[in-house]
Amino acid sequence: MEPRDAGDAATATPPVTTSPYATTAGAPPVQEPTVKPGSFPGLTAELNAQLEVVEIDLGEKQQATTGTLKAQSLLKLLKAKDPAKPFLPGQPRIPLHRVADDADPTCNEMLDYLRKVHLTDALDGLLPYMRYIFVQTPSFRHINPLHHQQAHAREIKVNENPGLHLVWYYEQIFIKPIPAYFYSKAFWEYLKDADDAVYRAAAGFMRSYYFLIQYDIDFHEALKHRLIPMKPDGHPPTYEEFHEFIYPFSKVNDDFVSRRFHYGELRLTRINRTAFLFKGQLAYFHIYPQWGSFLEHILAPIITIFAVFSVVLNSMQVGLAALDMGPGNEGSGWPAFVSVSVYFPIAIIIFIAIVVAVGVVGLALMGAKDLIHGNNVRRRKKRGDESAGEKSHGMI
Numbered sequence: 366m367e368p369r370d371a372g373d374a375a376t377a378t379p380p381v382t383t384s385p386y387a388t389t390a391g392a393p394p395v396q397e398p399t400v401k402p403g404s405f406p407g408l409t410a411e412l413n414a415q416l417e418v419v420e421i422d423l424g425e426k427q428q429a430t431t432g433t434l435k436a437q438s439l440l441k442l443l444k445a446k447d448p449a450k451p452f453l454p455g456q457p458r459i460p461l462h463r464v465a466d467d468a469d470p471t472c473n474e475m476l477d478y479l480r481k482v483h484l485t486d487a488l489d490g491l492l493p494y495m496r497y498i499f500v501q502t503p504s505f506r507h508i509n510p511l512h513h514q515q516a517h518a519r520e521i522k523v524n525e526n527p528g529l530h531l532v533w534y535y536e537q538i539f540i541k542p543i544p545a546y547f548y549s550k551a552f553w554e555y556l557k558d559a560d561d562a563v564y565r566a567a568a569g570f571m572r573s574y575y576f577l578i579q580y581d582i583d584f585h586e587a588l589k590h591r592l593i594p595m596k597p598d599g600h601p602p603t604y605e606e607f608h609e610f611i612y613p614f615s616k617v618n619d620d621f622v623s624r625r626f627h628y629g630e631l632r633l634t635r636i637n638r639t640a641f642l643f644k645g646q647l648a649y650f651h652i653y654p655q656w657g658s659f660l661e662h663i664l665a666p667i668i669t670i671f672a673v674f675s676v677v678l679n680s681m682q683v684g685l686a687a688l689d690m691g692p693g694n695e696g697s698g699w700p701a702f703v704s705v706s707v708y709f710p711i712a713i714i715i716f717i718a719i720v721v722a723v724g725v726v727g728l729a730l731m732g733a734k735d736l737i738h739g740n741n742v743r744r745r746k747k748r749g750d751e752s753a754g755e756k757s758h759g760m761i
Contacts, residue, residue, distance in 0.1 A: 403618035405553070405568045410609035412596050413454055413548030416461075418555050419444045443475065443555045453478070455545025455594055476559055482544075483566045485625040487649070488528045491636060492624055494643040496736070498635050504742050505569070505619065507629030508576040511583040514538055521590050527566070528625075531573060534633040534652055543574060545594035548610065562623065569626025571614040576629070578611070677717060680710030 420439045442462045445451050453459040459478045496503075508531065514521060519538045524530075529539035546552045547567070556564045578584050584604045587593045595601055602610065619627045633650060640649040683706055 401621075403616070404621040405617050406613050408550045408553060408610065409613055410606060411548065411550045412602055412606065412610055413545060414550075415446055415450065415454055415597055416546070416549045416551040416555075417444055417446055418442070418551045441555055441558050443551065453546050454549065454597070473559075476563075479556070479563050480560065482525060483527050483563050483570065485528045485530075485566065485623065488631075488636070489624040491639050491644065491649065492628065494639050495631075495635065498639045498642070503628060505572060505622075505626055505629050506576060508573060509630065510579040511577050511586045512580065521586075523590055523592065527570070529650065530570065531630045532633050532636065532650075533630055538630070540577070540590070540592060541570070542590075542592045543571070543594055547571065548594065548596070565621060566623040566625070568614065568617050569622030571611065572617050572622065573626060573629065575611050575615040578607070673717060673721070677714055680713045683710045 418441050420441055422439055445461055451461050453461060453475055456478075459475050461475060462473055509517070511521070518536050519533060520536060522537050522539045523542055524539045525541055526539070527541060530541040532539050553564075556567065578587055581604055584593075584607060588601055593601060593607065633652070637648040637650070640646040686706070
C-alpha cells in the first residue's frame with residue numbers, strides 16, 4: 366500500500382463504527398444482553414491478553430471435507446495471538462485447539478484438561494451427607510485469610526488437585542494455585558460457552574481466593590507460595606492489580622458456582638468419615654497412603670477401648686478377691702486393707718464411667734452445636750444475609 370499524503374489524510378472519510386446492538390429506523394430495539402444478578406460479571410482487569418476467541422462454521426468445514434453441507438453451526442475456539450505460543454498460558458503441555466482446515470472441531474484436548482483440573486465430582490457427591498457427620502459450615506465465607514492459617518499452626522501445602530483445595534488436616538491445609546490462563550478475558554468468554562460445569566467450578570474457585578487474600582500480607586504470602594501466577598512479562602501483579610482482577614468474583618453467589626464452593630474450608634477427617642459411612646470407601650484421600658498408617662488410625666480407638674475394659678475388669682477382679690478375704694478367711698487380720706481393696710476398684714469403675722459419660726455428652730454437644738450452627742447459616746442465607754457463615758477466628 367502506497368503512503369497517503371497530508372491532503373489525502375485530511376479529506377479521507379473516517380471509518381464508521383456501529384454497535385452490534387444498533388438498530389435501523391423503524392426496527393424494534395434490540396436489548397443488550399444483561400448479566401444475571403449474582404453471576405460472574407466478567408473481568409474488569411485483564412492481566413493476560415495473549416488469547417482470543419475465534420468462531421468457525423462447522424457447516425462450511427463439513428462441506429470442505431466431505432462435500433456435503435450441514436446447517437450453519439458456529440463453534441467458539443480459543444486461539445493464541447502469538448503463533449509461537451499455541452498453548453494454554455502457564456501450561457505448555459496443553460495445546461490450544463487448532464483452527465486449521467484439517468483440525469477436528471470435536472477433539473478438544475484442552476477442554477478435557479480443564480475438566481480434569483477444575484471439576485470436583487467426587488467431593489460434590491459427598492457434600493450432601495456432610496451435614497450428618499458433625500456438619501461443615503455451609504458457607505463460602507467460612508475461609509481464613511492466608512496469614513491467619515499460621516495462627517492455627519497450619520502449613521500451606523500447594524497442590525493442583527481441585528478436590529483438595531481448602532481441605533485441611535490438623536497442621537496442614539491444601540491450596541490450589543491460580544492458573545495463568547484465568548488472567549485472560551478471552552478464556553472466560555470461551556469457557557462460558559464451552560463447558561458450564563467447568564465455568565461454574567472455576568468461578569467458585571476464584572471466589573474463594575477473594576477471601577483467602579484479604580490483606581497485603583496475604584498477597585505476599587501467596588506470592589511466596591507461588592499461588593499467584595506471573596504476568597506474561599514475567600513479573601507478578603501488584604496488590605492493586607490483583608485486587609482489581611479478583612474483585613468481580615466477590616459478586617458471584619451460590620447459584621452460579623459448583624456445589625463444592627458453596628462451602629469454604631473443609632475438614633479432611635470428616636470427609637474421610639463421610640466417604641467411609643455413605644460411599645463404602647476406605648477414605649476420600651489418604652494423607653499417608655500405606656496400610657500401616659491406615660491401620661494405625663483404625664486400631665488406635667479400638668486399643669483404647671480394650672484398655673478401658675481391661676482396667677474395669679481388673680478392678681472387678683480385685684474387688685471380688687477382697688471379698689473372699691472377709692472375716693474368717695486368711696488375711697482377715699488386715700481389715701482396713703480389705704476394705705480399701707473392696708471399695709477402691711468400685712471407685713475406679715465409677716470414675717471411668719464418669720469420664721466416658723462426659724466424653725460422650727461432650728461429643729454430642731459439639732455435634733449439636735455444629736448442627737444448629739449449620740442450620741442457622743442455611744436459614745440466614747435463605748433470608749439473603751450475605752454475612753452468613755463468615756469465618757471467625759475462634760474454634761472451628
